[in-house]
Amino acid sequence: MLDSINADFTSSFWGLYVAGLVTISLLVCVLILVLNMTSRETGAPQVQAHTWDETLQEYNNPLPKWWLYLFWGTLVFAVVYLAVFPGYGTANDDRGARAEYAKETEKFQQVFDKYAKVDVAALAQQPEAVATGKRLFLTYCIQCHGSNAKGSPGFPDLTDNDWLYGGEADTVKTSILEGRAGVMNAFGAVLSGDEIKDVANYVRSLSGLSADAARVQRGEAVFAANCTVCHGPDGKGAASMGAAFAALGAPNLTDNVWLYGNSEAKIIEGVTRGRNFDNRSLKNAMPAWGEFLGEGKVTLLAAYVHSLSQKK
Amino acid sequence: MAQSNKHEAIERNVFFLIVLTLLAVSVGGLVEIVPLFFQTSTTTAVDDKGNKLDVKPYDPVRLVGRDIYIREGCYNCHSQMIRPFRAETERYGHFSVAGEFIYDHPFQWGSKRTGPDLARVGGRYTSEWHRTHLINPRDVVEESNMPAFPWLNRPADFSDVQDKMRALRQVGVPYSDEEIRTADATIKAYQNEELGGIAPTELDALIAYLQGLGTALRNVR
Numbered sequence: 001m002l003d004s005i006n007a008d009f010t011s012s013f014w015g016l017y018v019a020g021l022v023t024i025s026l027l028v029c030v031l032i033l034v035l036n037m038t039s040r041e042t043g044a045p046q047v048q049a050h051t052w053d054e055t056l057q058e059y060n061n062p063l064p065k066w067w068l069y070l071f072w073g074t075l076v077f078a079v080v081y082l083a084v085f086p087g088y089g090t091a092n093d094d095r096g097a098r099a100e101y102a103k104e105t106e107k108f109q110q111v112f113d114k115y116a117k118v119d120v121a122a123l124a125q126q127p128e129a130v131a132t133g134k135r136l137f138l139t140y141c142i143q144c145h146g147s148n149a150k151g152s153p154g155f156p157d158l159t160d161n162d163w164l165y166g167g168e169a170d171t172v173k174t175s176i177l178e179g180r181a182g183v184m185n186a187f188g189a190v191l192s193g194d195e196i197k198d199v200a201n202y203v204r205s206l207s208g209l210s211a212d213a214a215r216v217q218r219g220e221a222v223f224a225a226n227c228t229v230c231h232g233p234d235g236k237g238a239a240s241m242g243a244a245f246a247a248l249g250a251p252n253l254t255d256n257v258w259l260y261g262n263s264e265a266k267i268i269e270g271v272t273r274g275r276n277f278d279n280r281s282l283k284n285a286m287p288a289w290g291e292f293l294g295e296g297k298v299t300l301l302a303a304y305v306h307s308l309s310q311k312k
Numbered sequence: 313m314a315q316s317n318k319h320e321a322i323e324r325n326v327f328f329l330i331v332l333t334l335l336a337v338s339v340g341g342l343v344e345i346v347p348l349f350f351q352t353s354t355t356t357a358v359d360d361k362g363n364k365l366d367v368k369p370y371d372p373v374r375l376v377g378r379d380i381y382i383r384e385g386c387y388n389c390h391s392q393m394i395r396p397f398r399a400e401t402e403r404y405g406h407f408s409v410a411g412e413f414i415y416d417h418p419f420q421w422g423s424k425r426t427g428p429d430l431a432r433v434g435g436r437y438t439s440e441w442h443r444t445h446l447i448n449p450r451d452v453v454e455e456s457n458m459p460a461f462p463w464l465n466r467p468a469d470f471s472d473v474q475d476k477m478r479a480l481r482q483v484g485v486p487y488s489d490e491e492i493r494t495a496d497a498t499i500k501a502y503q504n505e506e507l508g509g510i511a512p513t514e515l516d517a518l519i520a521y522l523q524g525l526g527t528a529l530r531n532v533r
Contacts, residue, residue, distance in 0.1 A: 008362075010350045018343055025339045035318055048320070104398060139403055143453055144441060152452045154440060280508030284440045292405065292530075 009090070019089030026078060033071055038062045112296030120169035123303035124310060133304025136297055140289070149308055153261055154284050161309035162257045166239045166246040173302035177295065179288030182249030186274030186281050187226065195222050200267040206235050207256035354410040357528070365528040369415045369485045370521070372473045372495040373502050373512060377521030379476070380468070380514050381420065384461060389426035392419075392525065405432040406529040415485050427458055432526030442519045464514040470499055 009015065045059040082088045085095075115123065123129045138147060144155040151157040156164060164182060165175050187196060195218075201211040202219025223235065230238055230250035237252030238245040251259060260266050260282075274281035289298055322329050348354045357367035370378060381387070394400050396407040408431050413419045437445075441452060446464060449456035474495050477487045491498075502520070503512055512520075 008351050008353050009347065010352065014347045014350055018347060021339065021343050050320070050324070101396070101398075108398070143437060143445075146452075146454060152444075152454075154444065155452065278508070279505060282440060283438060285438050287436065287438070 015090035022082070022088065026075065029071075029075055033068075033075075037068070109294070109296075112294060112300070114296065115299045116295040118299060120173050120299060120302045120306055123299065124169065124307040126303075129300055130304050130307045133300040133302075133307075136293075136301050137304050140293065141301070144286075149305070154259060156259055157257070158305050159308040160257060162252065162255055163239065164237075164249045164251050164259075166243065167306075167309060169302060169306045171246065172305050173299060175286060176298050176301055176305070177288065177290040179286050180249060181276045181285035182251075183277055184230065184250065184270070184275040184281075186272065186277045188272035188274075188280075191222065191226065191271075195219075196268055196271050197264070199223050199227070200264050200271065203235070203253050203267055204262065204264065206254040207262065209256070209262060355414060356411060357414060358409075358411045359529060360407075360409050365409075365411050367412055367414065367528050369480070369487055369491075370524070371502075372470065372477070372498050373517050374521045374524050375476055375480075376468055376470055376473055377514075377517035377519070378420075380464065380518045381521060384464075384518075386430075387420050387422040388424060389458065390428070390430045391422035391425050392429065392431040393421040394429055394431045400429070404429050405526070408526075409529070412526065412528055415480075417480055417483050417485065430522065430525055432530070434523050434525040434527040435530065439519050439523060442522060443515055446515055446518070461515075464518060466513055468512050468514045468517040470496070470512075473499075 039062070045061050048058045048060045051057055085091075086093055115129065137145075137149065141149075145151050145158055146155075149158040150160075161167060163171075165171055165180060191199070198215045198219035199222040200219070201215035202223050205211040205216045205219075223231075224233075227235070230248050231253055232238060232240045232245075232250075234240075235253040238248035238250040240252065251257075256262070260270055270282065276283050276285065289301075293301075322332060352358060353360070353362070357365040359365050392408070394404045394406070394408045401407055412431075413421075444451050445453070445458075446461045448460045448462065449458040450460075474492050477485075477492045477495065481487050481492075499512070503509060506520075507516060
C-alpha cells in the first residue's frame with residue numbers, strides 16, 4: 001500500500017470531497033430524523049387528509065420509539081466507526097494488517113528456509129519432510145506430472161526410476177531449481193523422409209517393438225551417424241555415457257519408457273521437427289522453480305520426488 | 313392536523329421523490345467509486361508500493377486471444393484476481409494490484425473459481441502444455457473437469473483487429489496510429505518468430521494471451 005493515501009490522489013481536493021460528502025450525508029440524515037419526529041398520540045391513529053381512488057385512506061402512524069432509537073444508533077455508530085477505524089476523508093490506517101502479514105510470511109519463510117541446504121537424500125528418509133514435499137507437489141507440479149507423479153505424454157513419469165537427467169538426489173534438485181529443456185535437432189532438413197522412417201523403425205526395435213526388418217537394418221546406420229552423440233552409442237541415453245553428458249537430457253531409447261509415445265508416427269514427428277530446437281520444433285520444458293518457490297521448498301520437493309522411486 | 317406531515321409533500325410529488333431517491337442512492341458511489349478515478353494506483357501501471365510496472369496494451373495477437381477467452385466463457389470458471397491472502401499468494405504469486413488492469417476493457421476478474429485463478433498464469437506452464445490442456449484437459453490432468461476446447465484448433469480471425477484497437481483507443485488504451493496501422497505486420501512477425509511461419513490458430517492466440525497474464529509482477533510474493 002502506498003504510504004500516504006493523500007499522495008495517491010491526483011489532487012488534495014479528493015480528501016475534502018470525501019470528508020465533505022460524508023459529513024453532509026450524516027447531517028442530512030439527522031435533519032430528516034429531527035424534522036419528521038412526532039410523538040404518538042393517544043387514542044385512535046389519525047387518518048391522513050388525502051384520499052386516493054375515491055375511497056382509499058391512510059393512517060398516519062409514527063414509528064415506535066425503539067425503532068426511532070435504532071436510527072439514532074446507526075448515526076452514532078457511523079461517527080464512532082469513522083473516528084476509530086479511521087476512515088474520515090483521507091485518514092488511513094491499516095491497523096497493523098501489513099505488519100502482521102509480513103510477520104506471518106516471515107514465520108513461514110523460516111519454516112521452509114531451514115531445509116534449503118539440507119541433504120536431499122537424507123531428507124527423503126524423513127516422513128514429515130516427504131509429506132510436506134508431497135503437499136507442495138500437489139500444489140505446484142500435478143498440472144504437468146500428474147497427482148500420482150506418473151506424468152502424461154510429454155511430461156515425464158517421476159516414479160519409474162528412469163531419468164532424463166539422472167536420478168541422484170542432487171540432480172533432481174537441480175532439475176527443479178533451474179528447470180530443464182532438452183534440445184534435439186530437427187532432422188527434417190537433414191535426413192530424407194525415408195531415412196527418418198528407417199531410423200524410427202530402428203528406435204522401435206531397440207525396445208523390442210514391432211518394426212520393419214529391412215528398415216531397422218538401414219536405420220541402424222542412420223542412428224549411428226546422427227543420434228549417438230546425444231542418445232549414446234547403444235541408444236541407452238545421455239546419462240549412460242557418464243554424468244558429464246546427463247545434462248543433455250536425451251532419453252534412453254531402449255527401455256520402452258516413452259515421453260512422447262512409441263508409435264512410428266510420433267517418433268517421426270519428433271525426429272523431423274526436433275525439440276526446443278527452432279521455431280518449428282516441439283517446445284516443451286520443465287520450468288525453473290527456484291525463484292518462485294525458494295530453495296527450501298525446492299529441497300522438500302526434491303526429497304519427495306526422490307523418495308518416489310526409492311521405494312521399489 | 314396535529315401531526316407533522318412533511319413527508320406528504322415528497323410522497324405526493326413523484327418527480328421530487330425520484331430526485332431525492334437518486335440522491336440518496338448515489339452517495340455511496342460518489343464517496344467510494346468516483347475518487348478511484350483520481351488515484352494514481354488505480355489509473356496508472358504501479359504496484360501496491362508505487363513502483364512502476366511494465367504493463368503494456370495487448371498486442372494484436374493477444375487482443376484476439378482475449379476475445380476468444382471471453383467468447384468461450386473461460387471467465388465462468390476462472391477468476392483473474394489474486395486476493396491478498398497467504399493461501400492465494402502461495403499458489404499463484406503476488407496478489408493482484410489495480411495497476412495491472414488499466415488496459416483491460418472489460419476486465420476479466422470474474423467471480424467464480426471452478427478452476428484456478430489465472431491472473432498470473434503467464435509463463436507458469438509451457439505453451440505446449442496449454443495446447444494439450446486446452447484440446448483435452450484430461451490428457452495432462454487426469455482429474456480435471458474443465459471442458460475440452462478442440463475446435464479452437466482453427467485459423468484465428470484477425471480481419472477486424474484494427475477496428476478492435478480503435479474501439480479500445482476510444483476508451484483510453486493508448487494504441488498509436490502506427491501500432492494500429494502495422495497490426496498485420498505484428499501478427500506476421502509473431503507467426504514467423506513463434507510459430508515457424510504457420511498462421512496462428514485460435515489456440516495460438518489464446519495461449520499468447522494466457523502467457524502474457526500477470527507477468528508484470530512475476531516471482532515475487
